[in-house]
Amino acid sequence: MEQVVANGVYLGAQYALIALGLTLIFSLMNVLNFAHGQMYVLGGFITYLVYGRLGLPFVLALFASGATLAIVGALVEKLLFRSVIRRSLREESTMLLAAAIAFFLDAVILLLFGEKERGVPKIVNGVFISDALIMPYDRILIGALALAFILSFMLFMQYSKPGRAMRALAQDRVAAQLMGVRVDRYSMIGFALGAMLAGVVGGMLVVITGVNSGIGGPISIKAFMMVMIGGAGVVGGAIAGGFILGMMESVGLSVLHAYGDITYLVIFTALMVFLSLRPQGLMGKPWG
Amino acid sequence: MVNRRSALSFMALGAASAVAVVSATFPADAANKVLKIGFVGVTSGPAAAWGTSNVRSMQTRADWLNEMGGVKIGADTYDISIVTFDDQKDPKRAIAGMEKMAQEGIHYVVGPNVDDGAAAVRPVAEAKGIMYFPYAFPKSLYAPPASNAVLGMIANYQSGPAIYKYLKEKKGVKTVAFVAANESDPLSQRDGGVAAAKALGLQVVADKDTYQNDTRDFTPVLTPVVKLKPDLLVLSGVAPGNAPLLIRAARELGYKGLISTETAQDAKVLEEGAGELANGFISVGGASTPEIASATMKEFVQRYTKKFGEYNDESNTKVYALEYILDTLKADPAAIDNVAEFKKTIDTFSAPNPFVKGGGKLKYVGMTSFGQKRQVAVPMVVNEYENGKFKTLFVGEVD
Numbered sequence: 001m002e003q004v005v006a007n008g009v010y011l012g013a014q015y016a017l018i019a020l021g022l023t024l025i026f027s028l029m030n031v032l033n034f035a036h037g038q039m040y041v042l043g044g045f046i047t048y049l050v051y052g053r054l055g056l057p058f059v060l061a062l063f064a065s066g067a068t069l070a071i072v073g074a075l076v077e078k079l080l081f082r083s084v085i086r087r088s089l090r091e092e093s094t095m096l097l098a099a100a101i102a103f104f105l106d107a108v109i110l111l112l113f114g115e116k117e118r119g120v121p122k123i124v125n126g127v128f129i130s131d132a133l134i135m136p137y138d139r140i141l142i143g144a145l146a147l148a149f150i151l152s153f154m155l156f157m158q159y160s161k162p163g164r165a166m167r168a169l170a171q172d173r174v175a176a177q178l179m180g181v182r183v184d185r186y187s188m189i190g191f192a193l194g195a196m197l198a199g200v201v202g203g204m205l206v207v208i209t210g211v212n213s214g215i216g217g218p219i220s221i222k223a224f225m226m227v228m229i230g231g232a233g234v235v236g237g238a239i240a241g242g243f244i245l246g247m248m249e250s251v252g253l254s255v256l257h258a259y260g261d262i263t264y265l266v267i268f269t270a271l272m273v274f275l276s277l278r279p280q281g282l283m284g285k286p287w288g
Numbered sequence: 289m290v291n292r293r294s295a296l297s298f299m300a301l302g303a304a305s306a307v308a309v310v311s312a313t314f315p316a317d318a319a320n321k322v323l324k325i326g327f328v329g330v331t332s333g334p335a336a337a338w339g340t341s342n343v344r345s346m347q348t349r350a351d352w353l354n355e356m357g358g359v360k361i362g363a364d365t366y367d368i369s370i371v372t373f374d375d376q377k378d379p380k381r382a383i384a385g386m387e388k389m390a391q392e393g394i395h396y397v398v399g400p401n402v403d404d405g406a407a408a409v410r411p412v413a414e415a416k417g418i419m420y421f422p423y424a425f426p427k428s429l430y431a432p433p434a435s436n437a438v439l440g441m442i443a444n445y446q447s448g449p450a451i452y453k454y455l456k457e458k459k460g461v462k463t464v465a466f467v468a469a470n471e472s473d474p475l476s477q478r479d480g481g482v483a484a485a486k487a488l489g490l491q492v493v494a495d496k497d498t499y500q501n502d503t504r505d506f507t508p509v510l511t512p513v514v515k516l517k518p519d520l521l522v523l524s525g526v527a528p529g530n531a532p533l534l535i536r537a538a539r540e541l542g543y544k545g546l547i548s549t550e551t552a553q554d555a556k557v558l559e560e561g562a563g564e565l566a567n568g569f570i571s572v573g574g575a576s577t578p579e580i581a582s583a584t585m586k587e588f589v590q591r592y593t594k595k596f597g598e599y600n601d602e603s604n605t606k607v608y609a610l611e612y613i614l615d616t617l618k619a620d621p622a623a624i625d626n627v628a629e630f631k632k633t634i635d636t637f638s639a640p641n642p643f644v645k646g647g648g649k650l651k652y653v654g655m656t657s658f659g660q661k662r663q664v665a666v667p668m669v670v671n672e673y674e675n676g677k678f679k680t681l682f683v684g685e686v687d
Contacts, residue, residue: 004508007507007511010505011505052560107332110336114340114597115336115337115340115600116337116528116529116556116557117337117528117530117532117533117557117560121563127542134541134542139507209504209533210504210532210533210560210561212336212337212529214332214333214336217333218502219504253499253508253509254511254512257496257497257509257512257513260470260496261470261498261499261500
């Protein structure tokens with residue numbers, strides 16, 4: 001049982017960090033960023049390039065992933081989303097734009113990094129073994145790093161000036177503007193931060209799960225699931241959604257494995273029932 | 289009104305069009321005819337590695353043959369042109385791809401890569417007179433009344449029993465656990481593997497454990513399987529991208545037994561994804577291990593690497609289909625636009641295998657499995673991964 005719980009916590013920490021960036025962008029701009037998974041993949045490949053191929057320190061590689069994706073995110077917001085949001089009141093316009101960016105990034109990543117699964121050397125060797133639990137040290141380290149990033153992000157959003165401005169934007173865009181918050185500037189910072197989170201988590205997880213050019217779509221779908229569980233646009237909801245999904249996967253795969261691959265069938269069924277009763281998710285608000 | 293800028297744009301467009309028309313009308317080597325060979329398979333998404341290695345193998349070999357002056361078939365010499373279509377692992381798109389091949393007048397197609405795609409294109413191929421070489425295992429594609437598909441590799445129900453028998457006799461394997469992705473190909477391969485293992489008298493301790501193909505962390509999937517401590521863990525139909533992750537998760541959970549699969553893998557992917565934890569991993573390979581590779585195969589690997597920057601070991605099994613198509617056409621030039629002729633020639637065809645040492649033959653097989661010759665004869669090379677390289681464990685053959 002300890003193993004199942006540990007697997008769930010570890011998966012949950014990964015998932016929560018993936019979902020954070022997605023929910024941040026949604027809360028600030030009401031944009032469903034379908035390209036979030038592709039941004040994760042790009043971050044993974046940058047870490048692969050810097051750490052795995054060039055042999056530079058892992059921390060530097062993570063920084064490179066985060067910085068690159070922050071720049072990509074800022075440019076995407078400034079050059080694409082800002083223009084579409086200004087010209088169109090229809091929400092599907094931004095959704096189509098996000099889907100187009102996802103396809104574009106998929107193709108670019110495939111061209112740049114090829115079709116193969118890529119991995120990097122372990123950052124920590126060895127496995128923690130006790131009677132009840134087996135956990136490689138690199139997973140423990142990455143799990144701890146993910147938790148640290150989540151905590152840092154929450155502190156940043158709570159106490160920093162940009163964090164407060166972004167929270168204000170998320171609560172009421174017009175009121176925030178009237179109070180002097182520079183909407184364009186903080187929308188761009190928020191999008192860059194969301195993309196940076198995707199890049200950082202992609203970079204962190206490449207040491208455990210590797211990366212390949214085709215996983216962006218599935219990663220986005222999982223991130224959407226977490227956001228749906230926790231409540232769209234709510235930071236705490238994304239974290240809760242991540243941990244709930246991680247734990248459900250871990251418990252399901254352990255308890256239901258004798259019945260074939262029904263874990264996700266059960267998860268999706270539970271999600272449908274849950275959303276029919278509480279469409280706004282755990283922490284979301286029914287009015288958006 | 290036409291301003292200066294738009295006039296310049298029109299002129300540039302016109303010049304580009306003229307160059308394109310002239311290039312198409314007067315190809316660089318006007319002496320040779322062009323023979324189009326198609327590819328319909330997956331070159332994007334999570335399974336991109338399967339089709340990409342197909343396409344690149346075909347393009348590498350075609351370029352090489354064209355560079356040598358083309359392929360002489362009957363009285364004519366042809367440059368080989370590879371026409372590709374990405375079906376995105378979607379049967380509907382695979383049908384569209386096969387329709388496109390028919391529209392282009394193509395009679396010989398390599399692919400699709402997966403079971404449902406290969407089954408979906410069968411009616412189109414049969415109606416439009418196309419022979420196709422899938423990398424998919426359902427026997428109904430190759431057994432009568434089907435006659436247009438030729439299996440492009442060794443099927444798992446052919447390699448699996450040989451691998452399990454070897455491991456039972458040489459490594460003392462008694463218990464086996466199977467893990468497969470929850471998709472049609474891996475599941476059917478798992479079922480075939482389970483039947484083969486039971487037929488050999490092995491005890492199957494797990495045959496229900498599956499995973500979503502987009503899983504990135506396999507620790508929860510493998511935790512219950514590893515607890516059973518099987519002598520052999522079979523990763524049925526595992527995609528090259530998932531193999532290192534599964535191996536790594538199993539080893540980190542303390543699994544000490546053997547791990548095998550019946551699909552082709554890539555040594556570099558295993559090295560990067562699992563490192564030394566992948567040592568001892570057994571998979572099916574092709575023709576590039578030093579023990580059996582001919583000079584032609586070595587040159588093929590060099591050319592592929594030069595063209596695409598990196599070789600893919602999966603191409604060891606995928607180098608063959610184009611060779612079979614061209615050599616069969618050489619043996620019966622009337623088949624170039626007549627697949628009925630091609631089918632007749634299949635029964636008697638034989639040519640030297642350029643890719644392996646020791647005078648192997650290219651010939652069609654499949655009588656035992658399908659009741660007719662609808663499979664290319666490629667050496668059944670069973671490899672073991674060791675420190676970044678494959679070494680050949682044994683070589684078998686299919687009749």
